[in-house]
Amino acid sequence: MISNEQAKPTPVYLLSGFLGSGKTTLLGNLLSEWKRRGLKPAVIMNELGEVNLDGELVDREVPMAEMLGGCICCSIRGDLGVEIGALIAEHRPDAIVIESTGAANPMETLDGVTDASMYKTVDLRAVITVVDGPELLARSRSGKGRTFKLMKEQIRCGTLLLLNKCDKLEPEQLVEAQQLLREWNGHADIVPVVRCELDDWRWLEAESGDIEVGSIRHGREHGHEEDGHEHEHSHGHVMAATYYLDEPVNSVAFEELLRGLPDNIYRAKGIVSFSDMSAGSRYLFQYAYRESDFIRIEPQGEVLDVAVFIGEHFSKEWLDERIALLLSES
Numbered sequence: 486m487i488s489n490e491q492a493k494p495t496p497v498y499l500l501s502g503f504l505g506s507g508k509t510t511l512l513g514n515l516l517s518e519w520k521r522r523g524l525k526p527a528v529i530m531n532e533l534g535e536v537n538l539d540g541e542l543v544d545r546e547v548p549m550a551e552m553l554g555g556c557i558c559c560s561i562r563g564d565l566g567v568e569i570g571a572l573i574a575e576h577r578p579d580a581i582v583i584e585s586t587g588a589a590n591p592m593e594t595l596d597g598v599t600d601a602s603m604y605k606t607v608d609l610r611a612v613i614t615v616v617d618g619p620e621l622l623a624r625s626r627s628g629k630g631r632t633f634k635l636m637k638e639q640i641r642c643g644t645l646l647l648l649n650k651c652d653k654l655e656p657e658q659l660v661e662a663q664q665l666l667r668e669w670n671g672h673a674d675i676v677p678v679v680r681c682e683l684d685d686w687r688w689l690e691a692e693s694g695d696i697e698v699g700s701i702r703h704g705r706e707h708g709h710e711e712d713g714h715e716h717e718h719s720h721g722h723v724m725a726a727t728y729y730l731d732e733p734v735n736s737v738a739f740e741e742l743l744r745g746l747p748d749n750i751y752r753a754k755g756i757v758s759f760s761d762m763s764a765g766s767r768y769l770f771q772y773a774y775r776e777s778d779f780i781r782i783e784p785q786g787e788v789l790d791v792a793v794f795i796g797e798h799f800s801k802e803w804l805d806e807r808i809a810l811l812l813s814e815s
């Protein structure tokens with residue numbers, strides 16, 4: 486009986502969504518919900534930068550594997566199975582949630598999770614795509630481009646679409662965004678949310694079986710190549726620049742730097758210490774689409790001050806100069 490229980494595949498949930506849409510916010514809510522149910526989840530986090538900053542926001546008791554410095558869907562996809570296997574062997578979690586970088590093509594990540602060698606260990610239950618409402622509308626109006634295409638792909642793949650940041654949408658915009666999602670994905674549940682807060686978590690109990698991903702049945706049959714889906718790495722243009730800051734910086738100059746970022750750097754995050762604040766206090770900063778956020782934190786273990794910038798085709802030289810100036814002014 487017990488050995489039967491242990492042989493059961495572990496439910497896996499994949500979080501998808503563009504950079505800064507709210508995946509880590511959802512992860513926090515999801516972990517609290519599992520905790521409330523007395524279940525033990527484990528997390529796999531993937532970041533383009535060299536450090537796992539989102540991990541700082543996760544409950545320290547939750548087992549976590551980190552896949553850093555590359556995108557889970559291509560360069561380090563092969564490691565995903567190994568990470569999942571190791572987490573299961575060591576922690577026997579009730580569920581595993583994978584937060585991939587916002588630049589990841591979910592189809593490629595799905596390929597990693599549903600590899601034939603993993604049928605017995607992994608049961609993919611849901612692909613939850615978090616959509617940044619205002620960003621969706623902005624990109625659908627102006628956007629063609631590869632980023633727009635990636636966003637569409639993430640939406641198409643979702644089995645549950647969370648339309649996030651609804652606090653920033655007018656009622657008619659909310660309707661427009663929902664219509665757009667329905668047009669791109671005819672089968673997923675669409676739930677409008679603020680800070681990824683959900684009242685109804687029943688989808689967590691949904692029976693496994695095959696889940697429908699885009700127009701493709703993606704389950705034990707494992708055959709998504711057959712629909713002619715192009716395996717293009719549509720995020721190849723997204724780049725990350727990581728800067729370790731070996732001294733505290735001036736908070737005003739730092740905020741100015743964030744405000745002055747060009748449009749093609751749309752995401753930044755990191756841990757900073759401020760020279761003009763009380764000594765020893767450190768902040769996790771978030772910058773997404775022109776808005777910044779600072780949370781005071783006490784990092785787990787040895788974490789250096791660091792700033793990661795993510796965007797498309799931006800000038801690294803320009804950023805190098807700005808960071809050098811910031812450090813010289815501090």
Ligand SMILES: Nc1nc2c(ncn2[C@@H]2O[C@H](COP(=O)(O)OP(=O)(O)OP(=O)(O)O)[C@@H](O)[C@H]2O)c(=O)[nH]1
Pocket residue numbers: 502503504505506507508509510511539586587649650651652653678679680681752771772773777778
């Ligand atoms: N106004 C508003 N801000 C939100 C909402 N949800 C999340 N945010 C903010 O958006 C920023 C990005 O949220 P995250 O949860 O870190 O996004 P992410 O998708 O994990 O980002 P990456 O890991 O870079 O891909 C943070 O500053 C959040 O506080 C929302 O519903 N409304």
